[in-house]
Amino acid sequence: MKIFLYLLTSVILFTGFNLYAEEFKFKVVGKQSEDNIIKFPDGGRFVSFHHTGGFETNIGKYGEYQCRGNILYNNESKLENMFFACEFIDQIGDIFISMGKRFKGSDEDRAVGRQTIIQGKGFWKRYIGYNCSYAIEYVGKTIFAPTKCKV
Numbered sequence: 001m002k003i004f005l006y007l008l009t010s011v012i013l014f015t016g017f018n019l020y021a022e023e024f025k026f027k028v029v030g031k032q033s034e035d036n037i038i039k040f041p042d043g044g045r046f047v048s049f050h051h052t053g054g055f056e057t058n059i060g061k062y063g064e065y066q067c068r069g070n071i072l073y074n075n076e077s078k079l080e081n082m083f084f085a086c087e088f089i090d091q092i093g094d095i096f097i098s099m100g101k102r103f104k105g106s107d108e109d110r111a112v113g114r115q116t117i118i119q120g121k122g123f124w125k126r127y128i129g130y131n132c133s134y135a136i137e138y139v140g141k142t143i144f145a146p147t148k149c150k151v
Helices: 003-015 123-129
Strands: 023-039 045-055 062-073 081-088 095-102 110-120 131-139 142-150
Touching: 003 045, 023 062, 081 110, 081 123, 095 123, 095 131
Parallel strands: none
Antiparallel strands: 023 045, 023 142, 045 062, 062 081, 081 095, 095 110, 110 131, 131 142
8 A cells, every 4th residue: 555655646746747627517507688689681680699697617616707799690590600708707706718609500599619718817727728619508598508628
């Protein structure tokens, strides 16, 4: 047993044991708080949105978030383009910012996409550059979005 503990300690000390996860998951639940729409004569729409709510992770972090973005739908309510930014503030005030897109052709009320953590403060600084895939579903004005992030 002493040999095992010695070897484990040596590995940790000499390899720079990495204390943060290579992958983590989080889930947001929020409310759409603003939705401005420009309707096109052919039936397409340009939507500017804002939603806010809470998030929780599988790495012991939780807090509040807000996202703002723009969506262009064609005349069949299929997504043509979308771009957004989100701010997450955890329980001790550390922040990370992500930016992303939904995949073209997504439905209006259910979609998948990607986002990247572009900035972070405190705990989240080490997660800059993580790429995250998400699925979002709307129930009325409530948003549910499980997300998986990795290096």
